[in-house]
Amino acid sequence: MVAKVDNLQDLKLMAKTLRALSLDAVQTANSGHPGLPLGCAELMAYLYLSSDFRFHSGDPCWLARDQFVLSAGHGSALLYSALHLMEYDISLEDLKQFRQLDSKCPGHPEFHIECGVEATTGPLGQGLANAVGMAVHAKMMEGRFGELFKKKVYALAGDGCLMEGISHEALSFAGHYNLDNLVIIYDYNRITLDADYSVSCSDAVKERMKGHNFDVIEISDGNSIEAIAEGFAQLEKQTRPVIIILKTTIGLGLSPKLAGTHFAHGAPAGAEEVANFKKSNGLNPDQFFYVPASLKEIIAEKSEKNRAEYEKWMGEFSIWKQENPTEAKMFDLMDKKTDAYKNNIDQVAEDLKALYSNEPDALRSVHGKALQILADRLPQLIGGSADLSASDKSRLNDYESVTRDNFGHEARNIPFGVREFAMAAITNAIAAQGMFISFCATFFTFSDYMRNAVRLAALSHYPSIFVYTHDSIFVGEDGPTHQPIEHLASLRAMPNLIVFRPCDSYEVAAVWTWILNNQKGPVAIVLTRQKVAVATENENFSYEDTVAKGAYVIRDFNPSEEKETHEVRLFASGSEVSLAIDVARYLVSDKGCRCKVVSVTSFELFDKLSDKEQQSILGKEENVRRISIEAASTFGWNKFVSNGLMIGIDTFGHSAKAIDIQEKVGLTVDHIIRRYNEHKWT
Numbered sequence: 001m002v003a004k005v006d007n008l009q010d011l012k013l014m015a016k017t018l019r020a021l022s023l024d025a026v027q028t029a030n031s032g033h034p035g036l037p038l039g040c041a042e043l044m045a046y047l048y049l050s051s052d053f054r055f056h057s058g059d060p061c062w063l064a065r066d067q068f069v070l071s072a073g074h075g076s077a078l079l080y081s082a083l084h085l086m087e088y089d090i091s092l093e094d095l096k097q098f099r100q101l102d103s104k105c106p107g108h109p110e111f112h113i114e115c116g117v118e119a120t121t122g123p124l125g126q127g128l129a130n131a132v133g134m135a136v137h138a139k140m141m142e143g144r145f146g147e148l149f150k151k152k153v154y155a156l157a158g159d160g161c162l163m164e165g166i167s168h169e170a171l172s173f174a175g176h177y178n179l180d181n182l183v184i185i186y187d188y189n190r191i192t193l194d195a196d197y198s199v200s201c202s203d204a205v206k207e208r209m210k211g212h213n214f215d216v217i218e219i220s221d222g223n224s225i226e227a228i229a230e231g232f233a234q235l236e237k238q239t240r241p242v243i244i245i246l247k248t249t250i251g252l253g254l255s256p257k258l259a260g261t262h263f264a265h266g267a268p269a270g271a272e273e274v275a276n277f278k279k280s281n282g283l284n285p286d287q288f289f290y291v292p293a294s295l296k297e298i299i300a301e302k303s304e305k306n307r308a309e310y311e312k313w314m315g316e317f318s319i320w321k322q323e324n325p326t327e328a329k330m331f332d333l334m335d336k337k338t339d340a341y342k343n344n345i346d347q348v349a350e351d352l353k354a355l356y357s358n359e360p361d362a363l364r365s366v367h368g369k370a371l372q373i374l375a376d377r378l379p380q381l382i383g384g385s386a387d388l389s390a391s392d393k394s395r396l397n398d399y400e401s402v403t404r405d406n407f408g409h410e411a412r413n414i415p416f417g418v419r420e421f422a423m424a425a426i427t428n429a430i431a432a433q434g435m436f437i438s439f440c441a442t443f444f445t446f447s448d449y450m451r452n453a454v455r456l457a458a459l460s461h462y463p464s465i466f467v468y469t470h471d472s473i474f475v476g477e478d479g480p481t482h483q484p485i486e487h488l489a490s491l492r493a494m495p496n497l498i499v500f501r502p503c504d505s506y507e508v509a510a511v512w513t514w515i516l517n518n519q520k521g522p523v524a525i526v527l528t529r530q531k532v533a534v535a536t537e538n539e540n541f542s543y544e545d546t547v548a549k550g551a552y553v554i555r556d557f558n559p560s561e562e563k564e565t566h567e568v569r570l571f572a573s574g575s576e577v578s579l580a581i582d583v584a585r586y587l588v589s590d591k592g593c594r595c596k597v598v599s600v601t602s603f604e605l606f607d608k609l610s611d612k613e614q615q616s617i618l619g620k621e622e623n624v625r626r627i628s629i630e631a632a633s634t635f636g637w638n639k640f641v642s643n644g645l646m647i648g649i650d651t652f653g654h655s656a657k658a659i660d661i662q663e664k665v666g667l668t669v670d671h672i673i674r675r676y677n678e679h680k681w682t
């Protein structure tokens with residue numbers, strides 16, 4: 001049976017226009033991917049013009065909007081064409097600038113909510129996990145604030161997305177939590193970049209998805225609007241996450257030597273193919289970026305309906321606020337634009353001072369205590385761990401866990417399961433919505449599993465918080481697989497990511513104060529498993545003078561009898577700050593030199609200081625000998641010590657007692673003094 005579609009001609013016109021616009025964009029850029037836009041034009045026409053998809057281009061941030069993620073980000077020309085037609089802030093001029101410098105239409109979608117681009121996609125599979133995160137976000141909003149916030153999330157994913165490992169993590173998660181507001185549309189064209197899908201994959205996708213607790217809707221002709229309508233009609237009774245398996249023809253509308261083959265995937269079709277497409281579709285081959293006036297009228301009518309729905313919702317929202325003062329108050333506390341939010345943040349900074357302690361402690365535990373303080377003050381703090389909360393101390397103890405039946409106020413912990421990559425991408429999507437403060441945690445060594453999601457957070461300025469514990473060889477017996485070495489250097493190399501490695505409870509408190517007051521993108525907090533001594537002595541400790549600078553003098557030693565003319569300045573982070581202090585003590589008492597110990601909490605914040613401030617921290621005057629100490633790769637520390645001495649670990653670790661590994665890798669006062677004596681100081 002095929003559904004009757006009243007506005008069939010309108011949808012056909014829209015699909016044809018989407019095809020022509022996408023082809024023109026790719027051809028003008030002489031770069032891009034025509035295959036998916038041509039194969040999915042009917043779907044996009046139906047989604048935006050005829051389905052229940054709720055949106056209002058006049059307010060792309062509308063909290064109750066449905067969301068669409070183009071997980072197969074290479075099909076960006078289709079997304080931009082659709083957003084242009086639907087009156088988002090993407091003009092025809094912008095479309096003509098597809099893939100050009102500083103364009104609103106970059107090669108792959110980059111998160112730009114004002115234009116309707118909901119997520120940065122292109123690294124295949126990750127958009128699926130983002131969509132799962134948006135669905136979780138929607139559930140949490142509905143769970144806290146009720147039906148008014150109910151919405152759906154749609155993702156368009158290709159064969160590649162579903163092959164990627166992250167799709168298994170994300171879809172398994174979605175099924176487990178029964179995200180019945182999630183609709184995955186699978187562009188099942190059986191073609192990938194290199195070849196036919198069958199060359200490299202023979203998954204039983206339908207069975208797989210059923211196994212993930214998804215309902216499966218099959219649309220055997222994904223280029224028939226009636227068939228799409230029929231498939232979408234089945235969403236009405238959705239009680240589980242759904243995958244729509246949409247059989248399409250890649251590059252539909254091109255000549256048979258391209259359409260349906262991998263040659264249509266990612267190369268411009270050529271001017272002749274584009275002209276032929278236009279001729280056979282009743283379009284003028286000499287006209288480019290053409291939008292028929294009749295289509296504009298159709299869309300204007302749809303936009304009017306969208307506006308009316310939006311205004312109705314806004315009216316209901318203000319009534320809801322009046323009728324539900326308690327929830328409304330919480331809503332305001334979550335909304336970063338309100339004074340209530342700002343006042344609350346000021347209070348948290350005070351609360352966090354309860355962490356200050358002079359007792360040695362493991363920084364994962366200190367951080368765990370910080371999370372409890374934060375959770376009580378900030379209803380929007382939510383997060384979870386990849387099955388390591390007992391070790392990484394990330395559980396919000398007084399609160400419940402999210403379950404498929406509980407997304408309410410008290411459900412603040414998200415058990416992510418052993419799914420690090422999806423965890424990071426889900427966290428990104430939740431953070432990107434701007435309501436929740438969203439963190440996730442695991443062992444530092446597994447940050448590699450999450451890496452591309454951290455990278456997309458950095459690229460997109462998603463304010464995600466990545467908590468990493470067990471940060472060095474001091475993990476001990478678990479051995480080199482669990483001992484990070486190059487991870488700090490590798491994350492510090494990532495643009496836009498702020499990496500914090502605090503050294504004691506004062507700095508842990510300061511890191512969070514910094515985050516709450518300054519965060520504009522992702523941060524990583526790197527914490528010890530083992531107990532560390534407290535390095536801070538300053539009773540007037542303030543986050544502005546310390547952690548906010550990225551590096552600062554935490555201890556200043558002067559010998560009773562100055563025997564050496566030079567000063568020694570030691571730069572260290574995290575657990576090595578107290579080691580640096582011990583080394584300094586020795587140098588002061590034994591060699592009689594002046595010593596300063598600098599705690600380097602964040603390379604990135606240090607980089608933001610003025611030259612003058614940097615010089616004063618580095619001690620660039622003559623006669624300063626500089627040493628860096630960190631239980632990790634020395635890569636990058638020359639920025640602090642130039643041709644001074646870098647103490648670190650440039651090999652993998654060992655499986656042994658921490659104290660034995662420490663000796664073996666030379667992270668002891670004796671060893672460092674020996675290296676100091678041997679070093680050719682200039």
Ligand SMILES: Cc1ncc(C[n+]2csc(CCOP(=O)(O)OP(=O)(O)O)c2C)c(N)n1
Nearest residue numbers: 036122123124158159160161191192193265
């Ligand atoms: C993680 C990742 N690996 C590889 C690529 C390169 N790539 C882009 S599209 C593509 C093929 C994807 O096939 P499919 O999803 O079926 O898209 P279609 O060819 O059907 O448009 C590949 C390998 C990528 N973008 N991301």
Ligand SMILES: [Mg+2]
Nearest residue numbers: 159189191192
């Ligand atoms: Mg494909």
